[in-house]
Structures are given as structure tokens and as C-alpha cells.
Amino acid sequence: MVFLPSDIIGEIFLYLEKEYSANPTQLHRVIYSYTWINRNWCQNTIPYLWRKPFYSRRPSNNNNNKLRNSNKKIIETLLMSMNEKERKELSMAGFNLPRRGRSGSIFDYASFIKELDYFEMFNSIIDWILENHLHITNENIRQEYFYQRNIRNIKNDFDGNNIDRLIHLIMNMFKNHNTQINYLKLIPYNINHYIRDDNCYLLFVDQNYFKCLVENLKYLEVDTDFCDYSFLISLSKICNNLKYLHSFRDNVRITKMTQYYIKSQATILNSLISSQQNLESLKLSGYTWYSTLMDQSIxxxxxSLKILEFNEIDFKSQQQQQKIDCTLDTINLCTNLELLIISWCWGLGEGGCGGNYRNIQNFVNNSQFPKLSKVTIKGLCPTALRKWAETYNY
Known part of the structure; x- marks a missing residue:
């Protein structure tokens, strides 16, 4: 059999990623099948699969009431890879751990992890506990547990502290195996799919114990509504080399926003954005614009910014701050932009919902973006701005 160099196999994986971009489960199945070709393929396939071990596998239509096919096997493999001290601690806590061979794990799985969806990992840990420790395989019962947020109602000798213990040990395993995370996703999903805890991220920065896991972070997706304030401020001090930042807030969840709340969110964003050395892509979703801080951060x-995206941003509040320079003026200074997206935002400019005509016209007349190749404008945006965008999309 012909021996293929690792870089050629990597190109094959990249091609398959494009082919199966809409179906990550099928992609993993196809690539996993290559582990059986020979030793060379196996040595390239396993690190690739473990680069991003946790991803959503919940089917869109789950009518059979069986527990979803999550990443329980990933958790099981990590548990088998733990050292004897860690396994003993979990056994004493009442966990039924999977058996492992005499020689231990063949690969150093944890060291391969580069992309971490924290809530998917958290969810997979819960799924493993429900099925392997509490023997729950029915999805409806699982949903009831997530709503109750109390596992002690199901089994008296097990409590939520043990879930925290298992998460901490897995994180400690990442630390001991020199895991270097460059992509971190901290966005919880539907409430009936996940337990949400405002403080569950603190492990990454608490007493700086796990900061080595994220200090080389390049990509961050974060829901600031479900993060402890001190976590985000600490994270901005640790991670200063982000290339991509997507900061998200679901404005549907907030029915009453005080000026203090708006300023608090802006302070968080200002800290995250301003602390970066060369941020190339910034995506903000669901915020009320606090011009003094947020324009300053941009x-x-x-x-360095090449991609700038605003989704469902309320710019109207800047009218009340008596700011002469508006957000459009700030955007105008980002001369290296290659992609600009403004979707379903309102209050651009200093005037009403559609924005002030003079301000917008000044932006259109004075804008100079030599590298800009595409502009997307959707929703409640002024006609002049929309027509300007069309000139970049031919």
C-alpha cells in the first residue's frame, strides 16, 4: 500500500470537511473509518478527530425517546486515560468507571484537543452520568432532570457536587497533558438541552489554575449573559491574542434593561476587545450600543480588523449620550475591512430609527475601504446605506 505523507492526508480531511460541512456526525464517521486502513492513517486520524471532540449531535427530530447520541464515548475514553490517583478519587465519589487495558491508552488523547465547546462537554458529562451511573436511557426523563437541576431526586447517594468534581478532574487532566485550546465556545443552548450556571466558566481563570489552557486562545465565542462578570474581566487579562471574537447576548431574554445594565455589558465588551493585540474578526450580536465605551473599543x-459584523444591535441609545461622532464614523476608520455585515440593527446615525440622513450621507461620501470586497445590509437600515453596500457586491 502506498504511504501518504501527513500533509496529503490533512488535505484529504480538509476536502471532507467541505463535503460534510452540514453533517459533522457523518464527517466523523467517515474519517473514523480511515483509522483501520493502516498505522499511518490511524496516527493521523486520531489527532484530527480529537482536535474537536465535542460537538452537537442532537438530532433535529428525536421521536424515539432514547437518550441522544452525544459524546458519551469521548468522556469514557478520557476517564480511561486518567491516572490511578484521579480514577481512585472518582471511584471513592461513587462513579462507575470504565475498565481499561493493562497498557493504558494508546494515544495521549487530551493533548490533541484544540477546539472546546464547553457546554457540549458539560452536556456530554451529564449524559454519561445519566446513562452509566444512573442507568437513565429515556430522553423524556433526561429532560425532566435538566429542568429540575437536581439529580438527588433520582438517586439519593449522588449529588451535584460530584458533577463539579468530574468536570474539575477532566479540566485538570487537560492541564497535566498540556492541552492548548485555541478555539473556545462558551454559548449555552436551549434551556431544555443544558443546565446553565453563571459561574461554570470560572474554572478557566479561578486562581489562574487553568489559565494555561486558554492563554493562547485565538477564537472565542461567548454569551456574556451567562458569564460571571469577574470571569470575563479576568479572561481579557489572560487572552490578548484573539483573532476572532463573537460576543453574543440574547436580547429576547432581557425584558427590562436599565442604563446600569447597558453600561455593564459595554464595560465587559470594552475590556474584551480593547485588550486584544491584533483582532481580525469581530462579531457582536444582541447588544444595546453604549457609544462611549463600545466605539472606543473598536x-x-x-x-487589524478585517471582518466586522453587527447583528440585532440597538444604536438608538447613542442619541441620548449627545455624541457628535457616531458608530459609522468609527467604522469609517477601519480601512483594512474586507467584509462588513449589518443585519437587523436600528438607530444608525444620530436620528430616528432610520438614522440621521446627514450623518449617513457623510459616511457614504467619505468612506474609503480599499480592501472591502463584500457588504451585507439586512433589515432596518437606511436606503442610502443599502445603496452604498450594493456598489461593493457586483
Whole structure:
């Protein structure tokens, strides 16, 4: 059999990623099948699969009431890879651990992890506990547990502290195996799918114990509504080399926003954005714009930003701050932009919902983006701005 170099196998994996971009489960199945070709393929396939071990596998239509096919096997493999001290601690806590061979694990699985969806990992841990420790295989019962957030109603000798213990030990395993995470996703999903805990992220920065896991972070997706304030401020001090930042807030969940709340969210964003050295892509979703802080944060990245995206942003509040320079003026300074997206935002400019005509016209007349190749405008945006965008999309 012909021996293929690792870089050629990597190109094959990249091609398959494009082919199965809409079906990650099928992609993993196809690539996993290559582990059986020979030793060379196995040595390339396993690190690839473990680069991003946790991803959503919940089917869109689950009518059979069986427990979803999550990443329980990933958790099981990590547990088998733990050292004897860690396994003993879990056994004493009442966990039924999977058996492992005499020689232990063949691969150093934890060291391969580069992309971590924290809530998917958290969810997979819960699924493993429900099925392997509590023997729950019915999806409806699982949903009831997540709503109750109390596993002690199901089994008296097990409590939520043990879930925290298992998460901490897995994180400690990542630390001991020199896991270097460059992509971190901290966005919880539907409430009936996940337990949400405002403080569950603190492990990454608490007493700086796990900061080595994220200090080389390049990509961050974060829901600021479900993060402890101190966590986000600490994270901005640890991670200063982000290339991509997607900060998200679901404005549907917040029915009453005080000026204090708006300023608090802006302070968090300002800290995250301004602390970066060369941020290339910034995506903000669901915020009410606090011009004093948020425009200021973008100004710190005007030389490096290539992609700028605003989704469902309320710019109207800047009218009340009597700011002469509006957000459009700030965008105008980002001369290295290659992609600009403004979707379903309102209050651009200093005037009403559609924005001030003079301000928008000044932006259109004075804008100079030599590298800009695409502009997407959707929703409640002024006609002048929409027509300007069309000139970039031919």
C-alpha cells in the first residue's frame, strides 16, 4: 500500500470537511473509518478527530425517546486515560468507571484537543452520568432532570457536587497533558438541552489554575449573559491574542434593561476587545450600543480588523449620550475591512430609527475601504446605506 505523507492526508480531511460541512456526525464517521486502513492513517486520524471532540449531535427530530447520541464515548475514553490517583478519587465519589487495558491508552488523547465547546462537554458529562451511573436511557426523563437541576431526586447517594468534581478532574487532566485550546465556545443552548450556571466558566481563570489552557486562545465565542462578570474581566487579562471574537447576548431574554445594565455589558465588551493585540474578526450580536465605551473599543482595533459584523444591535441609545461622532464614523476608520455585515440593527446615525440622513450621507461620501470586497445590509437600515453596500457586491 502506498504511504501518504501527513500533509496529503490533512488535505484529504480538509476536502471532507467541505463535503460534510452540514453533517459533522457523518464527517466523523467517515474519517473514523480511515483509522483501520493502516498505522499511518490511524496516527493521523486520531489527532484530527480529537482536535474537536465535542460537538452537537442532537438530532433535529428525536421521536424515539432514547437518550441522544452525544459524546458519551469521548468522556469514557478520557476517564480511561486518567491516572490511578484521579480514577481512585472518582471511584471513592461513587462513579462507575470504565475498565481499561493493562497498557493504558494508546494515544495521549487530551493533548490533541484544540477546539472546546464547553457546554457540549458539560452536556456530554451529564449524559454519561445519566446513562452509566444512573442507568437513565429515556430522553423524556433526561429532560425532566435538566429542568429540575437536581439529580438527588433520582438517586439519593449522588449529588451535584460530584458533577463539579468530574468536570474539575477532566479540566485538570487537560492541564497535566498540556492541552492548548485555541478555539473556545462558551454559548449555552436551549434551556431544555443544558443546565446553565453563571459561574461554570470560572474554572478557566479561578486562581489562574487553568489559565494555561486558554492563554493562547485565538477564537472565542461567548454569551456574556451567562458569564460571571469577574470571569470575563479576568479572561481579557489572560487572552490578548484573539483573532476572532463573537460576543453574543440574547436580547429576547432581557425584558427590562436599565442604563446600569447597558453600561455593564459595554464595560465587559470594552475590556474584551480593547485588550486584544491584533483582532481580525469581530462579531457582536444582541447588544444595546453604549457609544462611549463600545466605539472606543473598536477604535483600538481599527488597523487589524478585517471582518466586522453587527447583528440585532440597538444604536438608538447613542442619541441620548449627545455624541457628535457616531458608530459609522468609527467604522469609517477601519480601512483594512474586507467584509462588513449589518443585519437587523436600528438607530444608525444620530436620528430616528432610520438614522440621521446627514450623518449617513457623510459616511457614504467619505468612506474609503480599499480592501472591502463584500457588504451585507439586512433589515432596518437606511436606503442610502443599502445603496452604498450594493456598489461593493457586483
Amino acid at each position: 477604535l483600538t482595533q481599527i488597523n
